[in-house]
Amino acid sequence: MASVTLTVNGKTITRDIDPRTLLVEFLREHMRLTGTHVGCDTTQCGCCTVHVDGKALKSCTLLAVAVDGSTIMTIEGLAKGEDLHPMQAAFREYHGLQCGFCTPGMIMSAVDMVRRKGTDLDDKTIREELEGNICRCTGYHNIVKAIHYGAEAMGKAGTAAE
Amino acid sequence: MSGTGIGARVQRKEDFRFITGKGQYTDDVNCYGQAHAVFLRSPHAHADIVSIKLDAARDMAGVVDIFTGDDLAADKIGGLICGWMIHSKDGSPMKAGAHPALAQGKVRYVGDHVAVVIAETQAQARDAMEKIEVDYKVLSPVVSMADAVRAGAPVLHDVAPHNIVYNWSLGDEAAADAAFATAAHVTKLDIINNRLVPNAMEPRAAVGDYNSGSGGFTLYTTSQNPHVARLVLSAFIGIAPEHKLRVIAPDVGGGFGSKIFIYAEETVCVWAAKKVGRPVKWVADRTEAFLSDAHGRDHVTHAEMALDASGKILGLRVKTRANLGAYLSTFSSCVPTYLYAPLLSGQYDIPAIYAEVDGIYTNTAPVDAYRGAGRPEATFVIERMVEVAAREMKQDPAEFRRRNFVRNFPHQTPVIMCYDAGDYDASMTKALEMADYKNIGARKAASAKKGLLRGVGFSAYIEACGIAPSAAVGSLGAGVGLWESAEVRVNPVGTVEILTGSHSHGQGHETTFAQLVSERLGISIDNVAIIHGDTDKVQMGMGTYGSRSGAVGMSALSKALDKIETKAKKVAGFVLEASPDDIEFKDGKFSVRGTDKEIDFASVALQAYIAHKFNGQELEPGLKESAFWDPTNFTFPAGVHICEVEIDPATGVTRIDRWTAVDDFGNVINPMIVEGQVHGGIAQGVGQALLEGAVYDANGQLVTASYMDYAMPRADDLPSYDVGMTQTACPSNPLGIKGCGEAGAIAAPPAVMNAITDALGHEEIAMPATPLAVWRAAQRLAPRAAAE
Known part of the structure; x- marks a missing residue:
């Protein structure tokens, strides 16, 4: 067993875990945060994307012990109570989701995209930056639109730098 | 009314939970005390199992139990079934080999199920699985259809000599031959429809x-049709009678057909839960999904079209071999037959059609319905054929299509279908305009200046959706009827719960079904809850596939709402002291005709339950109604998609520059959701045309079994889509709905391939048109172009 301490969505916890526990398993099974999904288990599809110390990482091939001491943000930590994060609101407004399975990863990637690329995102940039997130339902058209307007809204709300 | 009725572009009610990570998918379900199952899968495409040694695996830490096919057989658990009987043209029934959930003596594809290990954790189950020793006697596999039917080829199932499941035909062969005898021109084409993996x-x-106390089983599963799953698991596989088996399909993360079927894994998990006395959970990893989800498409076709001198189509002959894989999956037999050949007439008036389809066993994963199911394959044949015919006859492809369009409805084709309504010219006209087709020449020239090849491709597709009239499908071999059910429960405060047999796995039923209720009862969608996916709540249903939820599921809901209105009028009559015949219902209010006496819907609901205003013997208390709707015909969505590509001949990279879609889905409940369905369908069709293909090597190993090897469409592979609509109401259901779920996937592949072959000077090329394949074709074209 190995001891791991993580701050997840603002809450610090320490657990003894099997050292081969993946970060996504830690989040889903130890913390019951099931919003982070496993779509491919090989870092291809991006359904498991979370923020580790502010950067988007895929949690399905990351050992929990490897990020010991880190601050993690999952999809459950993005909204402030009932107040949606602007990127979440944009996905709903522009119909950027259908089955919802890739959506948490898409939104976490999109928020990170804004952190790295700014709030004025053109379609080409968004499409290139989504290379690591696969959606089978939407054909991406409305995801691209949602991220464009979500980024813009983050700029207006001042949440881009958070 | 409240602005959330039919036609309103309202945001989806289900989205809040999905965007906040609160969806409840099957992997999010954890039962107290659950153990974890892992399946040992065959590494060989074709082998006899000589022996299985479990002792070392049983000794591993955390192992609860291990089962093989013998254990299932000892418990008299039946095999998986195929629910659609196809008869060969000689009248003999299809040759269906046994399909045990865990192999019994033989494995027939890589990924076939050999044993299940149940352990405290998934990791322990995997560790123990490694210790199982299986002695295989490896047999020669048949991987391609050509191999499978070769004389002396190894046989997968003794009941199916030469690996032929059926030789089926449709249409009048003599009439077709007669048409060819008078033809001024014959177009011939060999067509491959590539094998795909659905990849929800x-x-x-x-x-x-x-539950050993009640003797009841519960199965949470990723299903598009939990009631069908319960029926099959109960009546055919023998897990438990239906009243002792509850099947719950909670939030489901996409299906595209692959989650219609009843698979080995859920069968084993629910059975094993009783054996080990604990809940048993299994979750596929992605490679397991590639290996064992039912695949789609995989046809090899030769088609011939007879034309008169003006370009009028006289007849069509089609010969197809369809790969059904190693076993017949739940609905696999009908996909390349009754969901395929009846669509070969396309949007065209073709007097004579004859099709033959051979269903073939191979040592590959089972093949079944995948988004469109048979109709994309038919559309690919007819739309490639008309494009090539137009080219050969030196006619404009749009004009050529118009020359042959069906214009009088109803139109009986020579292959079963009777098209009820449509206006194909309207869609073509609108699409040409949106695509700026008149300036294609200038755009081609501009591309040529940059050293690039530009091409334009049409697809004037039709599909048969809203499956289907029960009597009709019964006469064609279906083991079930394809009606749908709905129940409307009005609460005393006027809020409404809808129970539907349709299942939503991305389609947004919680919104669209609520919109219909909103429209009819004059209440906000916020006061409507849609309940689905649980056999203990919804009595019976046939589920969601074949773009049927709107046309069939919502028609059932409409019928139940009719009954609610009738009953509510009676209640209102008592309250307002008037005859129910004098009660009008409009905008959520019941009023006495010609007076100012009125009562709103919520008050009527309350009165229905307190029942003080009427004698409960004269009128039953309560406000709850249910209905079953059996369609009177298939529905026929149709449209025109135009794809414009630009190819770099130096690299072979194809870029889709423009996509125009004009679809006629009849009446539309929520245009935002419909457009989303079109986008997603096109993406899957473009994926088939440019990127995707399941590839087995000569030994039957699936070499495309991960996202590193199977090219899923990413955002930067796809364009934005210009989506428009035309509308002819569907006369075959009360809402005029045709269905939209599969259109894009049906329309897109021929549009892309017609565009690419246009750009490549009519050089033929197979799907997927990868950069290498396109580059090779461009190399063939280059010397020809230079000579010209």
């Missing part, structure tokens, strides 16, 4: 639970 982002999963 949520992998399949199952949690089985058994």
Whole structure:
């Protein structure tokens, strides 16, 4: 067993875990945060994307012990109570989701995209930056639109730098 | 009314939970005390199992139990079934080999199920699985259809000599031959429809639970049709009678057909829950999904079209071999037959059509319905054929299509279908305008200046959706009727619960079904809850596939709402002291005709339950109604998609520059959701045309079994889509709905391939048109172009 301490969505916890526990398993099974999904288990599809110390990482091939001491943000930590994060609101407004399975990863990637690329995102940039997130339902058209307007809204709300 | 009725572009009610991570998918379900199942799968495409040694595996830490096919057989658990009987043209029934959930003596594809290990954790189950020793006697596999039917080829199932499941035909062969005898021109084409893996982002999963107190089983599973799953698991596989088996399909992360079927894993999990006395959970990893989800398409076709001198189509002959894989999956037999050949007439008036389809066993994963199911394959044949015919006859492809369009409805084709309504010219006209087709020449020239090849491709597709009239499908071999059910429960405060047999796995039923209720009862969608996916709540249903939820599921809801209105008028009559015949219902209010006496819907609901205003013997208390709707015909969505590509001949890279879609889906409930369905369908069709293909090597190993090897469409592979609509109401259901779920996937592949072959000077090329394949074709074209 190995001891791991993580701050997840603002809450610090320490657990003894099997050292081969993946970060996504830690989040889903130890913390019951099931919003982070496993779509491919090989870092291809991006359904498991979370923020580790502010950067988007895929949690399905990351050992929990490897990020010991880190601050993690999952999809459950993005909204402030009932107040949606602007990127979440944009996905709903522009119909950027259908089955919802890739959506948490898409939104976490999109928020990170804004952190790295700014709030004025053109379609080409968004499409290139989504290379690591696969959606089978939407054909991406409305995801691209949602991220464009979500980024813009983050700029207006001042949440881009958070 | 409240602005959330039919036609309103309202945001989806289900989205809040999905965007906040609160969706409840099967893998999010955890039952107290659950153990984890892992399946040992065959590494060989074709082998006899000589022996299985479990001792070392049983000794591993955390192992609860291990089962093989013998254990299932000892418990008299039946094999998986195929629910659609196809008869060969000689009248003999299809040759269906046994399909045990865990192999019994033989494995027939890589990924076939050999044993299940149940352990405290998934990791322990995997560790123990490694210790199982299986002695295989490896047999020669048949991987391609050509191999399978070769004389002396190894046989997968003794009941199916030469690996032929059926030789089926449709249409009048003599009439077709007569048409060819008078033809001024004959177009011939060999067509391959590539094999695809559906790849819903949520992998399949199952949690089985058994309550020894009640003797009842519960199965949580990733299903598009939990009632069908319960029926099959009960009546055919023999897990438990239906009243002792509850099947719950919670949030499901995409299906595209692959989650219609009843698979080995959920069968084993629910059975094993009783054996081990604990809940048993299994979740597929992505490679398991590639290996064992039912694949799609995989046809090899030769087609011939007879034309007169003006370009009028006289007849069509089609010969197809369809790969059905190693076993017949739940609905596999009907996909390349009754969901395929009846669509070969396309949007065209073709007097004579004859089709033959051979269903073939191979040592590959089972093949079944995948988004469109048979109709994309038919559309690919007819739309490639008309494009090539137009080219050969030196006619404009749009004009050529118009020359042959069906214009009088109803139109009986020579292959079963009777098209009820449509206006194909309207869609073509609008699409040409949106695509700026008149300036294609200038755009081609501009591309040529940059050293690039530009091409334009049409697809004037039709599909048969809203499956289907029960009597009709019964006469064609279906083991079930394809009606749908709905129940409307009005609460005393006037809020409404809808129970539907349709299942939503991305389609947004919680919104669209609520919109219909909103429209009819004059209440906000916020006061409507849609309940689906649980056999203990919804009595019976046939589920969601074949673009049927709107046309069939909502028609059932409409019928139940009719009954609610009738009953509510009676209640209102008592309250307002008037005859029910004098009660009018409009905008959520009941009023007495010609007076100012009125009562709103919520008050009527309350009165229905307190029942003080009427004698409960004269009128039953309560406000709850249910209905079953059996369609009177298929529905026929149709449209025109135009794809414009630009190819770099130096690299072979194809870029889609423009996509125009004009679809006629009849009446539309929520245009935002319909457009989303079109986008997603096109993406899957473009994926088939440019990127995707399941590839087995000569030994039957699936070499495209991960996202590193199977090219899923990413955002930067796809364009934005210009989506428009035309409308002819569907006369075959009360809402005029045709269905939209599969259109894009049906329309897109021929549009892309017609565009690419246009750009490549009519050089033929197979799907997927990868950069290498396109580059090779461009190399063939270059010397020809230079000579010209």
